[in-house]
Amino acid sequence: MTTPSPQDTTAPDAPAAPADGVPWEYSAAPERTPVKIDDRCRLFIGGKFVAPKSRKHFPTINPATEQTLAEIADGGPKDVDAAVAAARAAQPKWAKLRPQERAKYVFRIARRIQERSRELAVLETMDGGKPIKESRDIDVPLAAQHFFYHAGWCDKLACAFAGRTPRPIGVCGQIIPWNFPLLMLAWKIAPAIACGNTSVLKPAETTPLTALRFAEICREVELPDGVVNIVTGGPETGRLLVEHPDVDKIAFTGSTEVGRRIARSCAERRRRLTLELGGKSPHVVFEDASIDQAVEGIVQGIYFNQGHVCCAGSRLLVQESIREPFIRKLEHRMNSLRVGDPLDKNTDVGAVNSRAQLKTIEHYLDVGQEEGATFHQVSATGAGALPKKGYWCRPCFFSDVQPSHVVAREEIFGPVLVVMTFRTPEEAIARANDTPYGLAAGVWTDKGARMFEMARRLKAGVIWCNTYNRFDAASPFGGYRESGFGREGGQHGLRAYVELT
Ligand code: NAD
Secondary structure, three states, X not given: OOOOOOOOOOOOOOOOOXXXXXXXXXXXXXOOOOOOOOOEEOEEXXXXXXXXXXXXXXXXXXXXXXXXXXXXXXXXXXXHHHHHHHHHHHHXXXXXXXXXXXXXXXXXXXXXXHHOHHHHXXXXXXXXXXXXXXXXXXXXXXXXXXXXXXXXXXXXXXXXXXXXXXXXXXXXXXXXXXXXXXXXXXXXXXXXXXXXXXXXXXXXXXXXXXXXXHHHHXXXXXXXXXXXXXXXXXXXXXXXHHOOOOOOEEEEEOOHHHHHHHHHHHHHOOOEEEXXXXXXXXXXXXXXXXXXXXXXXXXXXXXXXXXXXXXXXXXXXXXXXXXHHHHHXXXXXXXXXXXXXXXXXXXXXXXXXXXXXXXXXXXXXXXXXXXXXXXXXXXXXHHOOOOOOOOOOOOEEEEOOOOOOHHHHOOOOOOEEEEXXXXXXXXXXXXXXXXXXOOEEEEXXXXXXXXXXHHHHOOOOEEEEOXXXXXXXXOOEOOOHHHEEOOEOHHXXXXXXXEEO
């Protein structure tokens, strides 16, 4: 018997065709991989799971249901001391290990991430609210790819910097945000340990679960004790790590505001630092672009992860001659997005990560309307009924926005796009660069020469042409200006984890 296709309306279980204008209803398709979560999670220090000396815990919540998933250890001063001491003790031996041996450990980590990928994806989605298709198809495979890629560098480091000899820096304090918890962990830990450093990593307080599962993987592959240490906690735990006298380097990914504070603190201590911060990245769409392709790239780039992407293309600059058809198509595509249960494989837009982030987004939605911009939002019927509990924001955009508007200047970090227009390429460049940030940009045009000219003149660390949000471990990622400094990924990313002599 053949499996009836969803379009086959003669099949017995086929859904009835909806009336005109009414969206299709899909059956629920939840990801059912069982995931066990301990009620109370410990810190991972010196190769062991240990109770926090602070004796404090805080809950981590599923933002789609508001249910507590686990109590998380809140690392205090003695816990950070213990983690840094374990990393310090392990570092000389780890650095002296034959590079081929180090590579084997990093490679085994990558393999275990692949083997446990379903579980990691489900956990990431439950803890962070992102759709399972994002965590399953993007976050977890890219995290594994990062370890594979850096395993390859371990025994080739001596050739990576022509005429110079790389040496490990020592103990790295690494602090990450909540939008890509496992992937940001991979961006930090893989290059650090591949280069012979040891790590103390602090995950974000709202998404610590995959980092703790990663600690289990470190044990499974018998990574030497102390090479990786995971200290959970909030901003205070992060501050303790940044200010710890025995840390040699800080790598921070997060908001520009916290990044500034950390930069001051590291400057006072003359400590090495890399910062990956916020953004307000522009898309520039020329009249010769393929409109459908551009609409798809823009919709995926801003809405598919609830806009919780540092390089989300959140400012759209569209050439005036195609403004009307472009906005029409954008609205049409936006209305086809499904918002809801992040564990459902059909979901495009999941839950906002926390109540606090939802409040921030709602504040900007009010500000945009007060400033006089025209507000377009997915209708309640278009998006599907939102669950009663949880933190939700239906995808939306503002048109008739001026460059001076707050919503055009500040990072919203939600599924909110602002649309502006331009007449000439010069005006497009001026408007795109009119921001204190400089993380990423998208250019949509049919003309090769125009692509190169735009790529040369846009002030952003990453520029995608006729596509958006494509990542690869071999390709460096990072920002300009208030989006930070230093690169992660590729040969450039290694530079942040070695001393050169
Ligand atoms: P955040 O700055 O509030 O927190 C990030 C991390 O820093 C968390 O682990 C937090 O506990 C910790 N922290 C907070 N205050 C601290 C302090 N004073 N000292 C040390 N640590 C401290 O950011 P967030 O809200 O978790 O993440 C969202 C931000 O991250 C957005 O601005 C986004 O653009 C940015 N981001 C950037 C990149 C990039 O590659 N450039 C990637 C992901 C996210």
